[in-house]
Amino acid sequence: MTEQIYLSSPDVGALEEEYLVTAIRSGWVAPSGPDVDAFERELAARTGVDHAVALNSATAGLHLALLALGVGPGQSVVVPTLTFVATANAVAYTGAEPVFVDCDERTGNIDVDLLAALLARTDRRWPPVRAVIPVDMFGRCADYHTLLPVCAAYGIPVVEDAAEALGASLAGRPAGSFGHVGVFSFNGNKIMTTSGGGMVVTDDENLASRCRHLAAQARQPVAHYEHAEVGYNYRLSNLLAALGRAQLRRLDSMVARRRELRARYAKAFAGVPGVRLLGDDGDAADLGGNCWLTVIVVDPARSGWTAAALGDYLTRRHIETRPVWKPMHRQPVFATAHRMLTGAADRLFANGLALPSGSALGDEQMSRVLAAIHRFVDGDRALR
């Protein structure tokens, strides 16, 4: 039977096993412990921020970051329409409304001109904007050089959804450090994994301790169980933090591997008319992206085939692919949400295809993927 090749499978091995076993033997099998503390310190150092709070998901991190900023009912939060649903869900959890803004078709990141136009609106049809959540799409930082001054001009805090971007940077500055608060994900398919987990990072000590407090059921620091407000059970297990510490040690090599795969795709599609790599307007390493997923964008009028047809062809050959995120303004759950659109996200959804990009992908597997792509591009369209 042909082995299945996945889009982005976990890359774990002996080092992770060693850290996990050591943590179990330490007896700290709880949602706190020395590995949680160390993981927070190490990730804060890696990101160049003062504080980090380990959580059981990035979704929880986005939720707490918004709560800590005081976001709630009667307010709105700007979210790029091209993102994973967690970004918008976290807004909904607070009782605020997401407002969807379209993306820059070149990179898939939030369209800052459109964001500026939205913030400049003086009519009061929408609830006041209380935060903006740029997403570092597929591991490439949003355009913070232009975005941060726009948000600062209105005094609006930025929550950086860096769930896909750990290890990426922009002009030498690490992803996650651009907003008032940044959020990372360690889900199974992300750049590194704890099987499930997340982290809030910030230079704001009050914001960090507020997140920490809310994540532990808002328990007051007294011996009896005292609670003055509703909290959440969002803390990360010490065992999973140990797994995360091992992964963090290997992060650079995992990013290097993903960049290598990106370069091989770039070469494979270089002469193919009507195909570009999303966000590939230079050398991947220069751009600072972590190359979490490599996405091609197909112009069927020029290529003679669609992204979906290549996806089907690869699926039949046990090679996993995926469309880019279905835009939030197209999701039934957010059907009535406010939006400012140009059509860019819709076009990327129609014409984009994410290819196997995981750092655990071996050379032989990658050769199989590229050989299948070459055959398809050369005219073999059979859905055998």
Ligand SMILES: *Cc1c(COP(=O)(O)O)cnc(C)c1O
């Ligand atoms: C994966 C992802 C999340 C959610 O991360 P979890 O850790 O699974 O909660 C949020 N935002 C984006 C952009 C993501 O890709």
